[in-house]
Amino acid sequence: MSYKFIDLFAGIGGFRTGFENNGCNCVFSSEIDEHAREMYKANYNEETSKDITQIDEKKIPNHDILLAGFPCQPFSIAGDKKGFNDTRGTLFFDIERILKEKKPKAIILENVKHFKSHDSGNTLKVILNALENIGYTTSWKILNAKDFGVPQNRERTIIVGSLNGIKFDFNKIEIKQSSFIKDILEDDNGQIEYLNEDEYTLIESPKRQPSGLIFVGYRNKNIRIKGTRENTNHLSRVHKQPNRIYSSDGTHPTLSSGESAGRYFVYHNERVRKLTLKECYRLMGFQDDFKLIGSKAKLYNRIGNSIVVPMVEEIASQVKEQILSKTDKIIKCKKPMKQMSLFDFSIYNEVG
Ligand SMILES: C[S@@+](CC[C@H](N)C(=O)[O-])C[C@H]1O[C@@H](n2cnc3c(N)ncnc32)[C@H](O)[C@@H]1O
Incomplete structure (x- = not known):
């Protein structure tokens, strides 16, 4: 029916x-x-x-x-x-x-x-x-x-x-088997934005969190100073969300409706790269034939709201x-x- x-x-x-x-x-x-x-x-x-x-x-x-x-x-x-x-x-x-x-x-x-x-x-x-x-x-x-x-x-x-x-x-x-960021990544078609090695720091011995996230490092930007102890750079919470880098062997954090620059960074094949728009839409379960129209900034906002x-x-x-x-x-x-x-x-x- x-x-x-x-x-x-x-x-x-x-x-x-x-x-x-x-x-x-x-x-x-x-x-x-x-x-x-x-x-x-x-x-x-x-x-x-x-x-x-x-x-x-x-x-x-x-x-x-x-x-x-x-x-x-x-x-x-x-x-x-x-x-x-x-x-x-x-x-x-x-x-x-x-x-x-x-x-x-x-x-x-x-x-x-x-x-x-x-x-x-x-x-x-x-x-x-x-x-x-x-x-x-x-x-x-x-x-x-x-x-x-x-x-x-x-x-x-x-x-x-x-x-x-x-x-x-x-x-x-029905709960389904988890999948990983690496399962939704596009092949490198020459359009992928990579970070240079001097733009980020990888931490030692990253661990898989119960949520499935694996925090592996951070972009070399200012960290939260207030209430932060020394030598805590290995903790994700001292870094603002857009500076955190996660392993493609784990899950991705929540895409946000407030993120219009698409600052989602993953560590994959020993390099750090930004997720593409198509990958963000895949992270919400949309098929690749879903039409993406309008500015990149708006497309990032829309997907974070979905x-x-x-x-x-x-x-x-x-x-x-x-x-x-x-x-x-x-x-x-x-x-x-x-x-x-x-x-x-x-x-x-x-x-x-
Ligand atoms: C959390 S989003 C829902 C997204 C939707 N479930 C999806 O899959 O994309 C809430 C939506 O409500 C819309 N909205 C807010 N106020 C509204 C109103 N007065 N009338 C109609 N839509 C409204 C916003 O523009 C926003 O797109």
């Missing part, structure tokens, strides 16, 4: 690609950034709607799944007794009004790892509370891109909600299996009671 979804805060369509690869159809998308909209048009041949705050929820087509990787904003609770449930003035409010009007069977929300502790945990609490008030049963977990066959240590908070009372079970999500496609594919497959297919059974069961067999009742019990 083909399910319909809407793609809110669509970016370059990471959510969309993952759901389309699971046979689902996009019926509406919204994105405010001009460059992201151009890329979306180039890749999906579709104009997105613009600012979601200006879109009447009644005009959004009916859909089965709502997808949103929305920006994280605090909810003000000061001086307002009802404030704890008040989401007005935030972009989550727009998700909430669409859910109230359209009641899709499933929702998937994505945010940064620290979302769970944002505003001392209030933000997550308010959102789960708001979703439950509309009728959604929710569950959430921090998922890491590196567990989905992509060599990037990128942790994200994922919230899944269902309208049919089923609590999504994250333990059923969701990792293979992670979405696995979530999509589980949401179909755990929530949507069971919802279909309930709907099929909604026939006059006298026509129901014992089998129908057992399905009710199974999913209820």
Whole structure:
């Protein structure tokens, strides 16, 4: 069965690609950034709607799944007794009004790892509370891109909600074998930017961290002085992120939406080189035929903002299996009671 979804805060369509690869159809998308909209048009041949705050929820087509990787904003609770449930003035409010009007069977929300502790945990609490008030049963977990066959240590908070009372079970999500940076590197086509040997320092005895990262050295730039002890240059944390160098035998740190110069350096075949744009898009699970248009700086920003496609594919497959297919059974069961067999009742019990 083909399910319909809407793609809110669509970016370059990471959510969309993952759901389309699971046979689902996009019926509406919204994105405010001009460059992201151009890329979306180039890749999906579709104009997105613009600012979601200006879109009447009644005009959004009916859909089965709502997808949103929305920006994280605090909810003000000061001086307002009802404030704890008040989401007005935030972009989550727009998700909430669409859910109230359209009641899709499933929702998937994505945010940064620290979302769970944002505003001392209030933000997550308010959102789960708001979703439950509309009728959604929710569950959430921090998922890491590196567990989905992509060599990037990128942790994200994922919230899944269902309208049919089923609590999504994250333990059923299939974890894949890790891969390494060297698996996604392009062949040297003469376009690779290498550092000269006097531009960096390699440390002695690098170690693989639990995250899979192997910090091997740093660019010879200023280190953090404040609170730093002497002889700590072998520690990654004294070097700013754009100066750190990681081995291609490990995973890569999180690509950042704020990095427009593409300062991602890897040690590979005894040389230090910058990742190419294509390699950054591979690190998020996009295929090489994904069209990259516009300035390099904007393309780096876009990819740092995206969701990792293979992670979405696995979530999509589980949401179909755990929530949507069971919802279909309930709907099929909604026939006059006298026509129901014992089998129908057992399905009710199974999913209820
Ligand atoms: C974290 S990114 C989501 C990226 C997306 N999941 C992807 O795979 O590329 C959030 C997006 O929300 C967009 N955005 C922010 N405010 C918006 C608004 N009022 N209406 C529509 N989009 C908005 C931003 O431009 C940004 O692209």
